[in-house]
Amino acid sequence: xxxxxxxxxxxxxxFCGLSEASFAKIAEIARIxxxxxxxxxxxxxxxxxxxxxxxxxxxxxxxxxxxxxxxVLHFAYPxxxxxxxxxxxxxxxxxxxxATEDSVCALVPEAGFRRIADEDHAFCIEMMTGMAxxxxxxxxxxxxxxxxDATSRVARHLIQSDSSxxxxxxxxPMRKKDxxxxxxxxxxxxxxxxxxxxxxxxxxxxxxxIRICELPKLQDVADGLAPAEFA
Amino acid sequence: xxxxxxxxxxxxxxFCGLSEASFAKIAEIARIxxxxxxxxxxxxxxxxxxxxxxxxxxxxxxxxxxxxxxxVLHFAYPxxxxxxxxxxxxxxxxxxxxATEDSVCALVPEAGFRRIADEDHAFCIEMMTGMAxxxxxxxxxxxxxxxxDATSRVARHLIQSDSSxxxxxxxxPMRKKDxxxxxxxxxxxxxxxxxxxxxxxxxxxxxxxIRICELPKLQDVADGLAPAEFA
DNA sequence: GTTAGACCTTGACCTGGGTCAAGCCCGGAC
DNA sequence: GTCCGGGCTTGACCCAGGTCAAGGTCTAAC
Numbered sequence: 001x002x003x004x005x006x007x008x009x010x011x012x013x014x015f016c017g018l019s020e021a022s023f024a025k026i027a028e029i030a031r032i033x034x035x036x037x038x039x040x041x042x043x044x045x046x047x048x049x050x051x052x053x054x055x056x057x058x059x060x061x062x063x064x065x066x067x068x069x070x071x072v073l074h075f076a077y078p079x080x081x082x083x084x085x086x087x088x089x090x091x092x093x094x095x096x097x098x099a100t101e102d103s104v105c106a107l108v109p110e111a112g113f114r115r116i117a118d119e120d121h122a123f124c125i126e127m128m129t130g131m132a133x134x135x136x137x138x139x140x141x142x143x144x145x146x147x148x149d150a151t152s153r154v155a156r157h158l159i160q161s162d163s164s165x166x167x168x169x170x171x172x173p174m175r176k177k178d179x180x181x182x183x184x185x186x187x188x189x190x191x192x193x194x195x196x197x198x199x200x201x202x203x204x205x206x207x208x209x210i211r212i213c214e215l216p217k218l219q220d221v222a223d224g225l226a227p228a229e230f231a
Numbered sequence: 232x233x234x235x236x237x238x239x240x241x242x243x244x245x246f247c248g249l250s251e252a253s254f255a256k257i258a259e260i261a262r263i264x265x266x267x268x269x270x271x272x273x274x275x276x277x278x279x280x281x282x283x284x285x286x287x288x289x290x291x292x293x294x295x296x297x298x299x300x301x302x303v304l305h306f307a308y309p310x311x312x313x314x315x316x317x318x319x320x321x322x323x324x325x326x327x328x329x330a331t332e333d334s335v336c337a338l339v340p341e342a343g344f345r346r347i348a349d350e351d352h353a354f355c356i357e358m359m360t361g362m363a364x365x366x367x368x369x370x371x372x373x374x375x376x377x378x379x380d381a382t383s384r385v386a387r388h389l390i391q392s393d394s395s396x397x398x399x400x401x402x403x404p405m406r407k408k409d410x411x412x413x414x415x416x417x418x419x420x421x422x423x424x425x426x427x428x429x430x431x432x433x434x435x436x437x438x439x440x441i442r443i444c445e446l447p448k449l450q451d452v453a454d455g456l457a458p459a460e461f462a
Numbered sequence: 463g464t465t466a467g468a469c470c471t472t473g474a475c476c477t478g479g480g481t482c483a484a485g486c487c488c489g490g491a492c
Numbered sequence: 493g494t495c496c497g498g499g500c501t502t503g504a505c506c507c508a509g510g511t512c513a514a515g516g517t518c519t520a521a522c
Contacts, residue, residue, distance in 0.1 A: 406500095407500065419501080422501055426502090
């Protein structure tokens with residue numbers, strides 16, 4: 001195992017709580033994989049190669065419709081894992097993945113993961129609750145897409161991005177077209193929506209940088225209460 | 232414990248594989264709960280009372296938007312469980328639930344479930360993979376809502392409902408308005424869509440009964456290949 | 463430098479599916 | 493029986509957001 005993989009796995013949300021014994025087992029078989037920007041990592045339907053842990057860069061997980069439309073399910077940044085659901089549930093890759101930046105990942109082959117799950121009860125419980133959280137997140141996403149309009153979705157996403165950094169200002173970590181796809185919008189609509197929010201003074205933008213000026217009002221927009229100035 | 236709850240739990244997908252020891256523990260604390268048609272079972276945000284197992288009837292799990300629009304996440308019929316995700320992940324109820332028919336459920340309080348998860352490794356693994364399957368299902372739902380149009384969604388749902396019974400004919404187990412909500416449509420649009428499918432000869436309907444006449448063509452519609460007659 | 467190709471923005475236009483409204487049918491209360 | 497309310501269908505109309513097209517800007521390649 002390359003030394004890099006150990007570090008990556010130590011620092012990821014999923015495996016950082018492992019017992020020393022379990023960790024040693026994973027360390028034996030994990031390996032480093034590198035991807036260039038734009039490179040495809042796997043395709044929907046591919047056999048699942050194991051659990052990927054992002055060390056550097058950024059990975060985009062997305063679905064492709066027969067007509068070519070794509071929908072970004074989520075982004076994985078350093079410390080996050082992907083393909084873990086397929087590994088646990090023993091299905092093939094349920095979506096596509098590619099690197100949006102030059103990226104370094106640790107790959108834990110499925111067999112290794114399975115051995116740990118069989119032996120390490122605490123890990124198993126953690127995975128169980130981890131999956132439950134995933135379900136929770138997905139239900140939230142679904143709710144968003146189904147119950148809110150474009151403007152609310154954008155506002156909500158901005159608030160969430162912000163609160164995770166705890167400041168009033170942050171940088172969008174992905175291209176706008178990918179964000180648009182994640183929110184089930186076209187990039188045109190996202191562009192127009194951000195523009196309207198700027199015009200109303202709720203946010204300011206400069207390139208990929210976004211500052212929230214009027215959080216309470218933005219919150220109202222996210223909740224579907226169209227403020228008067230949204231004529 | 233009432234005798235009924237034992238039977239219900241024995242026959243449900245989630246707990247039927249339990250070891251005798253684990254089963255005995257659950258049996259000690261499970262109890263029967265009954266709901267009248269239309270009765271609310273829990274509300275979004277309520278503390279999670281435990282895992283419900285449906286014995287008879289039908290339960291509808293749904294989200295409510297601030298503007299009153301509702302979205303049906305799924306239906307639980309005899310043998311199915313609900314609220315299990317919240318119980319495992321330790322969050323409050325993430326949605327509303329009500330009975331669409333007079334229903335009988337077994338309720339396994341969260342504490343009891345947790346004890347078993349702590350002690351029964353095989354059960355724990357089963358829950359883990361069960362949750363992974365849930366994620367898989369939800370991603371499929373999301374994909375459906377986002378990548379397909381109304382007609383494809385309806386066609387796909389019909390095919391799935393059918394294949395689960397393995398015949399060319401089946402009865403919709405829910406009201407059309409609830410199905411519409413599940414597919415993120417209004418009941419008007421569902422009505423019109425079914426009507427078009429009937430006109431094209433792909434299906435026949437009589438009340439809640441639906442017969443698929445041209446499965447291959449219906450499959451094409453589900454895949455977004457609009458057949459010529461869909462002018 | 464300049465050419466090529468992503469992005470992103472903005473405008474003009476179009477359409478799938480929602481909204482509103484009317485009418486039918488059926489089952490349950492009385 | 494008759495009344496009432498909910499579910500379902502159908503038609504007419506409308507609008508949020510998609511599509512198409514035209515620049516503008518930045519980076520990467522040569």
